[in-house]
Amino acid sequence: MPETHNYDPNTLPDLLPLYYKRLFPYGPYYKWMNYGGVPKHYFTNREFSFTLKDDVYIRYQSLLRSTRFWRKSSSEKSVPYKIDIGSCIFSQTKRS
Numbered sequence: 001m002p003e004t005h006n007y008d009p010n011t012l013p014d015l016l017p018l019y020y021k022r023l024f025p026y027g028p029y030y031k032w033m034n035y036g037g038v039p040k041h042y043f044t045n046r047e048f049s050f051t052l053k054d055d056v057y058i059r060y061q062s063l064l065r066s067t068r069f070w071r072k073s074s075s076e077k078s079v080p081y082k083i084d085i086g087s088c089i090f091s092q093t094k095r096s
Contacts, residue, residue: 013053016079033085047086052078062089 034043049059058078 012081013079016081020079042088045088045090047089049084049086050078050080051082051084052080 030043033046034040044062046062047059048061048063049057050061051057
């Protein structure tokens, strides 16, 4: 019989920074969001929103490249508990 583990939500603030620094697949995620690297600006024209600790919600974010996404998500102050992927837009949103 498989061993079961109990989830403790109190460990999430400690584990999320490690997840985003060591495990999150930024390269494949960027490639997927950019439709496999076609010569368009799908990633840079996509809206992202981040839900942070205590349900702080940051909307209307667009990112220039995956390195900015990495910095945004692995910052100690802004580790997202949830990332929402919006549609591709044709007007500029707030750049991060």
